Amino acid sequence: MNMVGMDHYGVEAIYLARTPEASAGSASSWTAACPVSNPMSRSVCDAEHRLRSPRGQILRAQRTARAARRPVQHRVREGGEREPESRGLPLLGRRGHTPGQKPLARRIGEVAPAGRGTAAAGPGRSSLPKQNERGVKPTYVNLQRLRISVHHKLGKARAAAGGFTGASGTPMPAAAATHRRDPSKLLYKPRPPPEPHPFLLHLKSLPSPVAAAAALLSAPRRLHDHPFASCVLYRLARARLFPLLLPLLSALHARRAPLRATVFAALIDRLGAASRPDAALLVFYRAVPAFCSHSNTTFHALLHCLVCNGRVDAARSVLPRAAKLGVRPNAVSYNIILKGVCARDGSAGARAVLDEMLGRGVRPTVVTFNTLVGAACQEGDMDAAGRLKEEMVRRGVAPNAVTYALVMRGLCDAGRLEDARKMMFDMEYQGCQTEVANYGVLMSAYAGQGDVDAVRGLLSDMRRRKLKPDDASYNVLIKCLCDDGGRVAEAHKALVEMQLKDGAVPSAATYRVLADGCCRAGNFELGLRVLNAMLASGHRPLAHTFRHLAKGLGDDGKADEACFVLEKMVDSGAWMDADSCCVRLQRRRK
Numbered sequence: 001m002n003m004v005g006m007d008h009y010g011v012e013a014i015y016l017a018r019t020p021e022a023s024a025g026s027a028s029s030w031t032a033a034c035p036v037s038n039p040m041s042r043s044v045c046d047a048e049h050r051l052r053s054p055r056g057q058i059l060r061a062q063r064t065a066r067a068a069r070r071p072v073q074h075r076v077r078e079g080g081e082r083e084p085e086s087r088g089l090p091l092l093g094r095r096g097h098t099p100g101q102k103p104l105a106r107r108i109g110e111v112a113p114a115g116r117g118t119a120a121a122g123p124g125r126s127s128l129p130k131q132n133e134r135g136v137k138p139t140y141v142n143l144q145r146l147r148i149s150v151h152h153k154l155g156k157a158r159a160a161a162g163g164f165t166g167a168s169g170t171p172m173p174a175a176a177a178t179h180r181r182d183p184s185k186l187l188y189k190p191r192p193p194p195e196p197h198p199f200l201l202h203l204k205s206l207p208s209p210v211a212a213a214a215a216l217l218s219a220p221r222r223l224h225d226h227p228f229a230s231c232v233l234y235r236l237a238r239a240r241l242f243p244l245l246l247p248l249l250s251a252l253h254a255r256r257a258p259l260r261a262t263v264f265a266a267l268i269d270r271l272g273a274a275s276r277p278d279a280a281l282l283v284f285y286r287a288v289p290a291f292c293s294h295s296n297t298t299f300h301a302l303l304h305c306l307v308c309n310g311r312v313d314a315a316r317s318v319l320p321r322a323a324k325l326g327v328r329p330n331a332v333s334y335n336i337i338l339k340g341v342c343a344r345d346g347s348a349g350a351r352a353v354l355d356e357m358l359g360r361g362v363r364p365t366v367v368t369f370n371t372l373v374g375a376a377c378q379e380g381d382m383d384a385a386g387r388l389k390e391e392m393v394r395r396g397v398a399p400n401a402v403t404y405a406l407v408m409r410g411l412c413d414a415g416r417l418e419d420a421r422k423m424m425f426d427m428e429y430q431g432c433q434t435e436v437a438n439y440g441v442l443m444s445a446y447a448g449q450g451d452v453d454a455v456r457g458l459l460s461d462m463r464r465r466k467l468k469p470d471d472a473s474y475n476v477l478i479k480c481l482c483d484d485g486g487r488v489a490e491a492h493k494a495l496v497e498m499q500l501k502d503g504a505v506p507s508a509a510t511y512r513v514l515a516d517g518c519c520r521a522g523n524f525e526l527g528l529r530v531l532n533a534m535l536a537s538g539h540r541p542l543a544h545t546f547r548h549l550a551k552g553l554g555d556d557g558k559a560d561e562a563c564f565v566l567e568k569m570v571d572s573g574a575w576m577d578a579d580s581c582c583v584r585l586q587r588r589r590k
Contacts, residue, residue, distance in 0.1 A: 199223055200231060209235035213248055224257040233263055237270035242279060249287050259291040265301040272305030277314075280305045294325045300332055307340035315340060331357075331365045338368060342375035347384060350375055364395065370402050377410030385410060401427070401435040408438060412445035420445070436462065436470055443473060447480040452487075455480055463502075471507045474498040478510065482517025488526060491517060495530075508539040515545050524552040528561055531568075540572050 199219065206212045212232045216224070229252055236244055245267065252259065264283060271280040284302045288294055299322065306315040316337055322329050334357045342350045350372055357364060369392045376384040385407055392399055404427050411420040424438045439458050446454040455477050462469050474494060481491040491514055498504040511534035518527030527549050534541055546569040553562040 197227065200227055203228060203231050209239045209241060210244070213244065217248075217251055221255060224252060224255045226258055226260055226263070229257050229259060230263045233267060237267055240270075240274055242271065242274065242276060246282070246287070249290075253290050257291075261288065261292050261295040261298050264288045264291075265297040268298065268301040268305050272301075272308050275309055277305055277309045277311055294327050296327060296330070296332070299325070299327045299329075300336060303333060303336045307336055310340075310344075312337070312340035312344055329360075329362065331362055331368060334362060335365070335367050335371060338371045342371055346379060347372060347375040347381065364397065366392070366397050366400055366403065369397060369399075370406060373403055374406045377406050377413075380410070380414065382407075382410055382414065399430075399432060401432060401438055404432060405435075405437045405441050408441045412441060417442070417445055434465065434467070436467055436473060439467070439469075440473055440476065443476045447476050450480065450484055452477075452480050452484055469498070469502050469504060471498070471504050471510055474504060475507075475510050475513055478517070479513050482513065482521070486517070486521030486523075488514070488518050488521045488523050492526060492530070506537070508534070511537070511539055512542060512545060515541060515549065519545070519548040519552055522552065524549060524556060524558075528553065528565070531565065535568060543569070546572075 203212045203215060206215060212235055216228055216232045264287060267283055268280045280302060284298060288298055303315045303318065319329050319333065334353060338350050338353050341353050354364065354372065369388055373385050373388050376388060389399055389403065404423060408420040408423055421442060424434060424442065427434050439462050443455050443458050459469055459473065459477065477494050478491045481487040481494065495506060495514060498506065511530055515527050515530045518524065518530060531541060531549060546565055550562045550565040553565060
């Protein structure tokens, strides 16, 4: 007997009665196994008989999906009374049944036989007998997993059939039936960056920022947009043509050109670097509201401009006005104020800013405490630095490598190198990973004492800890070698080692330190090689490096090399003094 039913809780089940007739596989045995009282069971049994073929599996999966969408059919209780039809489903538990009740498997239109895992009979429930009317114990098979993996079964059946016929009778190919996608289309292919606008390229190609501003104002109105206007404003600010900024902004405002807050933040930064805080205030209060609303970007740019120009009180007076400007001060705002207060008043004044910050409900960050710790270490108050470090932990802010580097620098300045070294190796036990900056503090301290071996040992320890030394670490070693009796050959070897062994890229400071060391040691030939490598890497030496190298080569009788250095000096735009001119005149007379 083969019957399929769906109970009130949406659980599908198959009852397979393995009788001799059913095992023979004949259609009559399958028909006799179905109860005559329920025609639906006969049709379901016929469908289950065709479940062996791929087509039957697809039909079974489709029928299961339709049955889940149909309202629940009438059921028969234990006394023969039919339950009322229900269109809604109760709240289901984790396994598709109500909480506190085990899943029941029932046939449609009759009392289901008892199976393993069924609930006990009670009011409103069907009592499940252990055997059916033919004396055969049924086998319970849960098909809920079939419902979950219906797509996988459909794909396997279609792949096995090699394509099946649809409703219209036309064969469907297997590739279309499985809906497989090309693996090459699943790979991520980044989009190429969009090409810049031709008018933007034209504005950048003009040699003068004034010409670029004239081209922008004479362009059609549709080109008065943010990318083009910001390009011209950036060029004017970099060239320090600040008197032209406000007239250009007025002309763009008359043409209703849209500008974003990032443009004004960059202009305020440029004005602050040029020591023009009054012009920055004018841009902030007049130009920004004319084009856009204030944001944290422009607000922090103004605070940084005022602090860097020594107007800390003016920066603090801007904080109460932030609410009227539509800006909410955060930890970054107070960190900028703390930087200026620490430089002017020291750690005592910075503590008052921290208390104000906590009173307004702003949570301090690790940058806040690092600023306070650095100020205390510069004053030599290591006890205050330790108390601040403990306060960090108490307020839930974990110290980072910069915090330990600041404390280590304070210990080194106080002559406590062993304590600083011990703190660096105890960092990992306190949950902080050692970084290159911590080694740099110790290397600078040992280099100040002229201990080259200790500096080399710290570099080797960095490599053992899988840390990559940077150019600043090698700058300390090269300067230490140049100052230690003019060991410029070893310094040049360290320059080559940093590129080949550690893959570090020398900076302009690296070449300048080595070139100046060669000039002080009198090894001008090696200094010329360093100069050529510096020029090939795109860096420009300082004017005094050119002068010392040209003078040294001229004193050694190498006039051609000295003239080469002077020509490179002129090409770089460096200033030439009287000694360099004398070298060129002597070369011309010869």
